[in-house]
Amino acid sequence: MATRVYECLKAIGDKIIANKDFLTDLDREIGDADHGVNMARGFQAVIEKVPEDEADIGAALKKTGMTLLSTVGGASGPLYGTAYMEVAKIFAGKDTVNAEDFKLALEAAIAGIQKRGKAEKGEKTMLDALMPAHDAFSEQLASGADLVTALDAACVAANEGVEFTKTIAATKGRASYLGERSIGHQDPGATSATMTLEVIRDFLKG
Amino acid sequence: MVGLVLVSHSAKIAEGLKDLTSEIAPKHNGIIEAGGMEDGSIGTDAIRISEAIRLANDGDGVVVLADLGSGLMSSETAIELLDDAGINVVLADAPLVEGTIAAAVSAMCGSDIEAVVKAAEDCRGVSKIQG
Numbered sequence: 001m002a003t004r005v006y007e008c009l010k011a012i013g014d015k016i017i018a019n020k021d022f023l024t025d026l027d028r029e030i031g032d033a034d035h036g037v038n039m040a041r042g043f044q045a046v047i048e049k050v051p052e053d054e055a056d057i058g059a060a061l062k063k064t065g066m067t068l069l070s071t072v073g074g075a076s077g078p079l080y081g082t083a084y085m086e087v088a089k090i091f092a093g094k095d096t097v098n099a100e101d102f103k104l105a106l107e108a109a110i111a112g113i114q115k116r117g118k119a120e121k122g123e124k125t126m127l128d129a130l131m132p133a134h135d136a137f138s139e140q141l142a143s144g145a146d147l148v149t150a151l152d153a154a155c156v157a158a159n160e161g162v163e164f165t166k167t168i169a170a171t172k173g174r175a176s177y178l179g180e181r182s183i184g185h186q187d188p189g190a191t192s193a194t195m196t197l198e199v200i201r202d203f204l205k206g
Numbered sequence: 207m208v209g210l211v212l213v214s215h216s217a218k219i220a221e222g223l224k225d226l227t228s229e230i231a232p233k234h235n236g237i238i239e240a241g242g243m244e245d246g247s248i249g250t251d252a253i254r255i256s257e258a259i260r261l262a263n264d265g266d267g268v269v270v271l272a273d274l275g276s277g278l279m280s281s282e283t284a285i286e287l288l289d290d291a292g293i294n295v296v297l298a299d300a301p302l303v304e305g306t307i308a309a310a311v312s313a314m315c316g317s318d319i320e321a322v323v324k325a326a327e328d329c330r331g332v333s334k335i336q337g
Contacts, residue, residue, distance in 0.1 A: 038249070066253065069283060073215075073249020078279040081252065116279055174275065 002052040005060045005095075008203045009050055013043035015199045016192060026188040030175040034074050035188040042072035042080070058092030061085070075173060076189065078116050079126070086112035097204070099147040106134040106154075117172060124170040124182060126189035132157040132164075133197055151201040158194040165190045208313040208322045209236030209262030212306055213255055213272035213281050217242030223306055231310040238262045250277045255284035259295055267294030267319035269309055271326060273302045294319055300326035 002010070016023070016039045023036030046067045054060040065084030069077055086108040090101055110130050119125045136157035140150035165187035170176045175187070210227070214220040220241025227237050240258035243249045255270070262268045272281045281297050288295060296319060298305055305326035312325035 069280070070244065070251045070253035073243050073247060073251070073276070075276040075279055077250070078252055078276060078283040082283060116283065 003055045003060075003095075005057045006050060006052050006054060008200060009060060009064055010047050011203050012196055012199045013047045015195050016040055016043045019192075019195065023188050023192055026186060026191060029185040030170060030178055030182045031188065032074070032174050035076060035192065038072045038074045038076055039080075039192055042068045042077065045071040055095045056092070057094050057097065058088045058090070061088035061091060064088075075117070076192075079113050079189070082112040082116045083109040097147070099141055099145075099150055102147060102151070103134070103138055103141055106130065106137060110134060119172045122168060123172045124165045124168050124175060124187045124190075125172055126187070126193040128165050128168075128187065129158040129161040129190035129193045129197075132161045133194075148201065148205055151197070151204065155194070155198050155201050158190075158197050162186050162190045162194050207234060207236055207264060208266045208309075208317065208319050209238070209259075209264060209268040210234075210306065210309055210313060210322075211255060211258045211262050211268055211270045211281075212237065212239045212241065212302070213250060213270060213277045214239075214241040214302065215248050215250055215273060215275075215277060217246060219273070219302075223303060226303075227306060227310040230307065231314040234310060234314055236262045236264055236268075236313075237310060250280035252280040252283035252287065255281055256287045259284060259288060259293060260291065263293045263295075267296070269313075269319060269322050269326060270295065270297045271300060271302055271306045271309065272297065296323050298323050298326040300329050304329040304332065 020036040020040040027033050027035035046064050049067050050060050050063045061084050065081045069081035087105045090105045090108050121131050133154040137150045137154040140153045169180050170182040175182045212220045212223050220239035224239045238258040238261045240255045243251050259268050270281045272278050285295050308329050309322050309326040312322045
């Protein structure tokens with residue numbers, strides 16, 4: 001029987017695969033039109049390679065990260081791969097998720113992406129979704145909210161972050177070649193990061 | 207002898223570059239290409255790059271030369287994956303073709319890793335058509 005963590009990873013993969021064309025179209029506007037294709041290929045491999053009976057969340061996420069590193073192909077590979085591998089360290093040996101660990105996981109993902117991509121907030125990247133999501137999550141937690149409530153707030157903030165990426169110019173990655181002309185388009189990476197958070201929230205609610 | 211790993215989004219570019227180095231450094235067995243994805247599509251694969259680094263290393267260290275974008279990010283990731291392997295590995299900040307040829311010549315001459323990296327990085331900004 002498939003474990004909870006496998007089911008959650010599969011749900012993330014299904015969402016990314018279902019949105020392959022949408023993500024690729026976003027990337028066609030400002031990048032190299034491969035984000036959806038690459039991420040779908042990566043998560044197809046994740047669904048196949050992570051053992052369905054893996055109960056250790058850390059081990060499942062580490063396998064996810066390694067698989068993304070070797071199958072995505074574009075910059076999202078090392079970025080998401082590093083993020084998943086950093087988050088894996090938070091959940092090593094654990095088979096449940098609590099709010100405090102989830103906050104640490106968001107921090108680890110952001111730190112991993114920053115280490116790899118050397119981006120800051122406001123450069124039209126996935127950080128523009130994840131950093132506001134983390135801030136909203138932490139705020140909710142500080143005021144006593146539970147995991148799902150805090151994740152709801154994080155998803156709202158992440159979506160606002162995606163909207164914000166429409167208003168700014170890219171300074172990192174292929175989209176930076178377009179400079180000011182990238183304004184008006186939402187960032188594909190911020191979009192896929194937000195989708196990921198939404199799937200996790202829906203999964204934990206369900 | 208210092209090893210070299212050639213990273214490109216395209217398997218053909220990496221293989222072609224390896225062929226080019228075998229003309230000038232035919233006796234260097236530690237030049238390993240890591241181009242494209244396992245299934246042959248365009249892209250870079252940090253796991254394959256880290257395996258190539260292991261293969262290229264004979265104890266004198268390895269210089270990685272990469273094309274652009276995720277080639278650099280995947281190479282950095284590959285180097286991190288080898289943190290515990292005790293391999294002296296450096297990602298050169300150099301143009302792929304010119305840097306690789308310069309590095310191969312330097313490695314063949316028995317230079318240490320710092321000198322091989324410098325040979326590659328000295329190719330930055332070299333004008334091809336002298337005005």
